[in-house]
Amino acid sequence: MKSLAELAAIKEKMQNKVVMREGSGDIRVVVGMATCGIAAGARPVLNAFVEEVSNKGIAGNVTVTQTGCIGICQYEPVVEVFEAGKEKVTYVKMTAEKAKEVVEKHLIGGNVVEEYTMPNV
Numbered sequence: 001m002k003s004l005a006e007l008a009a010i011k012e013k014m015q016n017k018v019v020m021r022e023g024s025g026d027i028r029v030v031v032g033m034a035t036c037g038i039a040a041g042a043r044p045v046l047n048a049f050v051e052e053v054s055n056k057g058i059a060g061n062v063t064v065t066q067t068g069c070i071g072i073c074q075y076e077p078v079v080e081v082f083e084a085g086k087e088k089v090t091y092v093k094m095t096a097e098k099a100k101e102v103v104e105k106h107l108i109g110g111n112v113v114e115e116y117t118m119p120n121v
Contacts (some may be wrong), residue, residue: 005027009054011014016032017111019093019094022070023059026061026083026084027031027061027062027063027081027082027083027107028062028063028081028083029053029062029064029065029066029079029080029081029082030064030066030067030078030079030082031045031046031049031064031065031066031067031068031077031078031079032066032067032069032076032078032080032116033046033066033067033068034067034068034069034070036069036076037069037076037077037078039072039076040076040077041076041077041094041095042076042077042094042118043054044071044077044092044093044096045077045095045096045098045099046064046066048096048097048099049064049079049103051101051105052099052100052103053107055105056103056104056107056108058103058107058108062107068070068099072090072112072118074094075089075093075118076092076093077092077093077094078090078092078094079091079094079099079102081102081106081107086110089106089112089117090111090117090118091115091116092116092117092118093116094116098113098116101113101116102116
């Protein structure tokens with residue numbers, strides 16, 4: 001970092017990500033980030049959701065957040081998608097690549113990626 005302007009640019013970039021994670025959209029994506037989830041690879045999954053939602057321009061409609069233990073540790077990383085008026089969708093054994101696919105097919109296209117889900121728990 002060589003200047004105050006460079007520091008300000010970094011701050012603004014990171015604030016945009018924080019706002020996206022805390023915003024209020026029609027769709028809420030919740031990534032399990034307890035110790036079990038982190039150990040299983042949840043951090044790259046969370047980052048992939050945040051980046052893809054931002055890159056695809058859907059941050060106004062989608063909120064990405066994290067939570068503690070969801071209670072199904074053997075299926076970590078676990079992601080739950082909540083949409084108003086619909087049943088929650090639970091994605092299991094997620095990866096960053098699967099997260100990108102879920103953004104494209106489910107969050108944008110409206111089609112649940114069934115092969116990554118499990119019945120509601």
